[in-house]
Amino acid sequence: MKTIFLLLSIAVPGLRADESRFDPPLKGAYLGVELEKTGRGFEVKGVKELSSADEAGVRAGDLLLHFGNFEELPRWSVRQLWEALGKLPGKGSYEITVLRDGRELRLTITPDPAMVKDARTLARRFRSHYLFRGLEKKRALLAGLEADLIAAVRRSSSTQSAYEALNEIIDRFDVSHTAVIPPWSYASMLGKGANGKPVFHLGLTVQKIAGEATERFFIRELMYGSAAREAGLKIGDEVCAVNSIPFSRSPRRTLAGYEARHSMYTIQVDTEEVVRIEIRRTRGGSVRNYQIRADRASTAIDSTSRSIRMLGPESPGLGYIHLWNLLSRETVTVFDKALREELGSARALVIDLRGRGGQVPVLKAIAQRVEADGRPAALLVDDLTRSAKEVLAYMLKGKRGISLIGDTTAGAVRAAGYVQLEGGARAMIPVNARIQIEKLTGGEDLEGRGVDPDIFVEFQLPFLAGRDPLLDRATSLLLTRGKPARRRRF
DSSP, X not given: OOEEEEEOOOOOOOOOSSSGGGSOBOOSOEEEEEEEEETTEEEEEEEOTTSHHHHHTOOTXXXXXXXXXXXXXXXXXXXXXXXHHHXXXXXXXXXXXXXXXXXXXXXXXXXXXXXXXXXXXXXXXHHTOHHHHHSHHHHHHHTTHXXXXXXXXXXXXXXXXXXXXXXXXXXXXXXXXXXXXXXXXXXXXXXXXXXXXXXXXXXXXXXXXXXXXXXXXXXXXXXXXXXXXXXXOOTTOEEEEXXXXXXXXXXXXXXXXXXXXXXXXXXXXXXXXXXXXXXEOSTTOOEEEEEEEOOOOOOHHHHHHXXXXXXXXXXXXXXXXXXXXXXXXXXXXXXXXXXXXXXXXOSEEEEEOOSOOBOXXXXXXXXXXXXXXXXXXXEEEOTTXXXXXXXXXXXXXXXXXXXXXXXXXXXXXXXEEEEEOTTSOEEEEEOSOHHHHHHHTXXXXXXXXXXXXXXXXXXXXXXXXXXXXXXXXXXXHHTTOOOOOOOOOO
């Protein structure tokens, strides 16, 4: 005998000319019943509380006789039943017949979207997690978590709105590194999908800023060497529309990850397609159109390597590198090479630490290199500087010749792991590595506090037109510094 959970398959839309393929309606269906194939048919072995089957009145011990138009149901194999359920549309109600205590009962069931299973997985993970169980305020939130998550999915009309709804509920816990990351966003972060094939993207992140009348969206990050940067887009540009659809309503808009309480977005694209992005560069200015081909799968290593440069005649002797993240040991290799070669002649360094974090071994290696190098250095930090980069900033703050410039970091230093969800998304869940991190900070808990810079620089994103106030302040500071101390080579 074989036991299964009834989960209707998720249809994958083919490529079409319209934009809806990037944010399809919720697909598939989840019944929340456990069935066992017996000699009499499919016997209900269990019913999930709050599931569509539970609300329809299905009970353990029922024998499923009919489901919609599945007249041959009693004679079907598990495989046949699975295939038939997979062909059902994602919405609608169905008449079912069950045998209970010798009587046939007709019930109406409205299957849940498949993402309800993701909601249940999240609730189960949170209930069993040391962090959420250990704090009284968190325990109170756990009581109605599963019902809230399921209701959020049920209210959602599309996949992207469901991800946003789930994250809004998760945000109540106010714990960093806790989020649902949509499938495309997760793949684009890595530059490759689960099958190892490159995931082409534009290499930009857009931040939502609440205005007096409406929400507006501005480019906050541009990867070096990315299609968006090469096309001429600039940080501070307002993203008005994508393929003639306002960005606020664009099906291509998706959560970029987990930063800034989920106010960060990116733009989904198909490989090698041309996307038309409408931007406004100045307040009240005209709208510009950019045709951008999604022709590359930039990675953090690519961006770091392409960022390396001498800053030019207006900043003589100053070198620059943006450590896009600290996830790979390869970052250390790139950094070592830059110190020896591309930036070897620089008398001072600007090291950009804005953006996502990384791993402890990588941040420790980078900290060692910066201290040993001996040249004056300005580290750029802001409210998006997170996790391992915050620890790195803390370790280097106050060291001879090193200055932190910008804004207080995110205060998000918990280590995290990823859980694969049924619908393809990843749940980011904190792991218990507090002791390991606090060893690097001398016992200081940076969670919720962050690291203050030595020099605060006001940063107003809208309509920067590519200007960088943090970099400008760093160069002016370093140009006044004296000769560096003797450097050690690696």
